[in-house]
Amino acid sequence: MKLLTTIKTIAGMASMSVLLIGNSTFAQNLIQNPGFSTGDLTGWSQFNAGSITVIPTGGDPGDYAWLNNSLGANGLALGQATALGSVVGAGVVVNYSFDLLGGNQANGGVDFVHIFDENASGGVISQGPGLLGPYFPSASGWTAYSGSFTTVAGSDHVYIEFDATTGAAAGSVDQVGVDNVNLSPVSVPEPAPYSVLAGLGGLASLVTFRRRK
Numbered sequence: 001m002k003l004l005t006t007i008k009t010i011a012g013m014a015s016m017s018v019l020l021i022g023n024s025t026f027a028q029n030l031i032q033n034p035g036f037s038t039g040d041l042t043g044w045s046q047f048n049a050g051s052i053t054v055i056p057t058g059g060d061p062g063d064y065a066w067l068n069n070s071l072g073a074n075g076l077a078l079g080q081a082t083a084l085g086s087v088v089g090a091g092v093v094v095n096y097s098f099d100l101l102g103g104n105q106a107n108g109g110v111d112f113v114h115i116f117d118e119n120a121s122g123g124v125i126s127q128g129p130g131l132l133g134p135y136f137p138s139a140s141g142w143t144a145y146s147g148s149f150t151t152v153a154g155s156d157h158v159y160i161e162f163d164a165t166t167g168a169a170a171g172s173v174d175q176v177g178v179d180n181v182n183l184s185p186v187s188v189p190e191p192a193p194y195s196v197l198a199g200l201g202g203l204a205s206l207v208t209f210r211r212r213k
Contacts, residue, residue, distance in 0.1 A: 050076030064179035079161035097146035103175025108167020
């Protein structure tokens, strides 16, 4: 009975090893200051002319970034790259999500979101989900968006950008609020190393042999 219990214990250890080694997942949000709770644009960069401010709300959702673009044919953008080495290699599933609040969108004003893979030098190597949109989010409440994509070979980190784009028509305006930005990679399960499984299997065989003797 004692030997049988030992065998069952070893089998359980083998199964646990497969789970621990083969299902290494990490769902940490890689975005710095994702909800603009610092009260400013820490971690984020502005591109092109226009106004980007952080609106304090004191509620839920909390503070958020407000993009206000009133220049014709202009692409006001707010972007952030994750840390170097944060998403390495091919086959990593990355979940993304963000909330948008609409504003004044007139005469060609429209919102886009761009997500792509970059190499260690910051070069774009894959469009990931590519250019998302056009978006015309409601101005009466927040709209949540989400999805996922898989990285390609050479990936080192990922980048996300929010674009408040205006048209060439006179009086073109685009305003949009951004909050709760999330980029969370999830590793692809890999088989447990053969040496670990072989060692556990050998130990189980040894116990069985001793029982037979």
